[in-house]
Amino acid sequence: MGNATVHDVARIAQVGLATVDRVLNNRGNVSAKTVAKVQAAVAQTGYVRNLAAANLARQRVYRLCFVIPAGETGFIASLLHAIEAQRAALIEDQVLVHIVQTRAFDVAGQVAALRGLDCDAVAIMVSEAPDIQDEVARLRSAGVHVLTFVADLPRSDREAYVGIDNVAAGRLAGDFMGRFLHGAGPVLMVAGSLAARDHNERMMGFRQVMQERFASLPLLPAMEGADDAATVERLVLEAAQAQALGGIYAIGAGNRGLVAALRNMAQRPVTIVHELTPTSRNALRDGLFDLVLDQDCTAATATAIKIMRDLIEGREIPAEAGKIRLNIHSRENI
Amino acid sequence: MGNATVHDVARIAQVGLATVDRVLNNRGNVSAKTVAKVQAAVAQTGYVRNLAAANLARQRVYRLCFVIPAGETGFIASLLHAIEAQRAALIEDQVLVHIVQTRAFDVAGQVAALRGLDCDAVAIMVSEAPDIQDEVARLRSAGVHVLTFVADLPRSDREAYVGIDNVAAGRLAGDFMGRFLHGAGPVLMVAGSLAARDHNERMMGFRQVMQERFASLPLLPAMEGADDAATVERLVLEAAQAQALGGIYAIGAGNRGLVAALRNMAQRPVTIVHELTPTSRNALRDGLFDLVLDQDCTAATATAIKIMRDLIEGREIPAEAGKIRLNIHSRENI
DNA sequence: GGCTTTTTGAGGCACGTCAATCATTTTAAT
DNA sequence: ATTAAAATGATTGACGTGCCTCAAAAAGCC
Structure with a gap:
């Protein structure tokens, strides 16, 4: 056979x-x-x-790289942890994974990081900027396979995107927000940065559904918390003082600040956030958050690594391959 | 290095x-x-x-097997499809996957299937019965690695379980049911078979949450639809005629029958079902179903295969390794 | 026919590990 | 001290493919 x-x-x-x-x-x-x-x-x-024999004969070593933001947000920590957890099995397969961390929102630094790469394929989680798209093109022409990770760069030369569909995630959040919010009360959106494509897409999806199906619920202008806990706390408390909030959709990082704000608010709004971390897990358990939308970091990194290997081997990558399913956590399933 | x-x-x-x-x-x-x-x-x-060299030297071929129910339910079709999609990449890695299908709920047939196996590791989705547990023990002592798949046999000798946490899934469904059901109205549960552990656990989780947090909502006795569309349709219509239903939780297969019933009902109850298939996807889009809870078949089969290989290699299997995340789909993210 | 160019075959080495044999040395038992 | 048993080293031949060289055969061209 x-x-x-x-x-x-x-x-x-x-x-x-x-x-x-x-x-x-x-x-x-x-x-x-x-x-x-x-x-x-x-x-x-x-x-x-026989791939084993082939790889042995040509001394194949897969040199992979992840370029992801630095910073101590729980999500990044989960990503790093997921990669480390797989490392042992990977070296047996001659897969070397290198991680480069860049300052978030620092385009120049990210470009420099991309420029300094030496690998066969790279998964990048970076800002969307012309300089970076140019750098992706340069990497591609230098024979390096590039895929985007968590945040897409649809107009670049990347060969695949691994992550969730952020518009769909926002739509789903909007759906639940509308159905959970029995009374009225305005809804507040707090993003990290609306210039970041992932946050922006989530916001658009959320807003779409709210307008299409729950038009009676007023939607406050989206705020930018810069993924910073203190900023998020301040913004939320200010908004809550201006008028009682019915719901909060936290699009990005900074959940710690959101928790702090919620603890100081008389009336608890329906709260939907992103990324399952210790912070959000505790907040779910304590009834501060209602839902946490989450992309499975283990699945995301595993998929990214698999696609990078497939790209290097020249295999076909189905369009759907990089799609990460969206998980939903409530107090009942953590 | x-x-x-x-x-x-x-x-x-x-x-x-x-x-x-x-x-x-x-x-x-x-x-x-x-x-x-x-x-x-x-x-x-x-x-x-170097695993490649090692496998080459010892002429290792991984002979894996899946024992899953026959029948044309959408879920089984998705499983088969997911396995086939991976087959090409697997044979390059000397992984041969064989699929054995048994009649659902037919313990004798399942035992016979297990008895006829010739492989290094097997993932089984079978009924919970003493004869089957004995057969698992026999396989294990014959040096075959055994993991349970989708439905667990916690009291058997299986080395791992790959699938979702069904109690948590039921709890999550209960949570959403309670929050979506603004008015009153009784809630109907339709399982495939309450003797099947996965269905039973989902029902228990659902019932727990409903009693703990939404005690005012009456819960009708659970019905068994035997994963058969016609039976499910009949049961649901009968229940709806007896009294207007507020919600339906469909625990197992037979969604086609549920759709048929819903189309003939004057008042549309909040409907939460399991498994994303073409049928349930269309029902979501048409507004017949409100939520579909789903375990990602691709992830499940990929995880099962990975764990079987790890078992054969004698690697440690972390307790969490087989945990499949639960996906939730609403009309907004399909 | 003589010439060049293309196509084909044969062979070998390398990759890193496994698995086995056989000879030899060390250690333990009596 | 003698013998048995255990431990170790040296060596070798797979395993299936990639990659290279060299020579031979076939095809094309004037």
């Missing part, structure tokens, strides 16, 4: 081993007739290359 | 290659002192076995 080797193919096709090798690896200088003979033999024997 | 070989280890430890091999593969007949020397050299060089 799965045990035909190049030798079998050569014997069946009545050609030499070298010719089989030339055909299988597109080395050229083989007549069309011979190519057909070999391909027929491959089909007949059901030959499939 | 990742390039130390057994030769390096032997040189550093000042022992022979054969001795290094004996230590690394626990072949015995090595003195404690020598073992320590080798281990020190391994630590010093950072030696990690």
Whole structure:
């Protein structure tokens, strides 16, 4: 069954081993007739290359890289943890994963990080800026496979995006917000930065659903908390003092500040946030948060690594391959 | 870095290659002192076995098997599809996946299927019965690694369970049901079979939350639809005729029947179901279903395969490894 | 026919590990 | 001290593919 080797193919096709090798690896200088003979033999024997032997022979080492923001947000910590957890199994497979951390929102620093890369494929979680798109193009032309991670750069040369559909996530949050909010009361949106594509897309999705289906609920202008706990706390408390809030949708990081603000508010709004971390987990348990939308970091990193390997091997990447499912956590399933 | 070989280890430890091999593969007949020397050299060089070379040398072929119910439910189809989608990449890695389908709820047939297995590891989705637990024990003692899949057999000898936490899924469904159901109206639960552990656990979780937090909502006795569309349709319509339903929690298969019933009901109850299939996807879009709880088949099969390989390699399996996250789909994110 | 160019075959080395044999040394038992 | 048992080293041959060289055969061209 799965045990035909190049030798079998050569014997069946009545050609030499070298010719089989030339055909299988597109080395050229083989007549069309011979190519057909070999391909027929491959089909007949059901030959499939033995990847282990191939990698051994060519001394293949997969040099992968993740470029992700620095900072101690719980989400980044989860990502790092997920990568570390897989590392042991990966080195046995000759996969070396290197992690580069850059300051969030610091485009120049991110460009510098991309410029200094030395690897076969890279997964990047960076800002959306022309300089960065140029740098992606340069990497691609230098033969490095590039995929975007968590935050997409749809207009760049990236070969794949691994992460959730942020518009859908925002829409889902809007749906739940509308259905949970029995009374009226305005809804506040707190993003990290509306210039960040992921946050912006979530906001758009949320706003779409609120307008389409829950138009009676007033939507306050979105605020930017810069992924900073103190800023988020201040913004939320100010908004709550201006008028009683019915709901809060926290689009990005800074959940610690949100928790602090909620503890100081008389009336508890329906609160939907992103990213399952110790902070948000505790807040769920204490009844401060109602829902946490979360992308599974383990799945995200595992998928990114798999796609990078597939890209290096030249395999087809289905369009859906990088899609990470969105998980929802309430107090009942943490 | 990742390039130390057994030769390096032997040189550093000042022992022979054969001795290094004996230590690394626990072949015995090595003195404690020598073992320590080798281990020190391994630590010093950072030696990690090259799995490709190892598998090549020992002609390793991973013979894996899935034992899952037959039948054309959408969920089973998704499972099969997910396995097929991975098959191409797997054979390059010398992983042969065989699928055995058994009649659902047919214990004797499942036992026979388990008895006829010839593989290194198997993932089973079967009924919970003493005969099956015995058969699992027999497989284990015959050196076959066994993990349960989608439905657990916690009292058996299985080495891992890959699937969602069904109690948590039921609790989550209960939480949403309570929050969506503004008015009163009784809630109907339709399971496939309450003897099936997964359905039973979901029901328990659902019931717990409803009693703890939404005690004012009456809960009708759970019905068994045997995963059969016609039966489900009949049961639901009968219940709806007896009294107007506020909500329906469909615990198992048979969603097609539920859709048919909903189309014939004057008042649309809040409907929460399991498994994202074409049927449930369309029902979501048409507003017949409110939520679909779903375990990601691709993730489940991929995880099961990975764990089977890890078991065969003798690697540690973290307790959490088999945990599949629960996805939630509403009309807004399909 | 003589010439060049393309195509093909044969062979070998390398990759790192496993698995086995056989000879030798060390250690333990009597 | 003798013998048995255990421990160790040295060596070798796979495993299947990639990649290279060299020579031979076939095809194309004038």
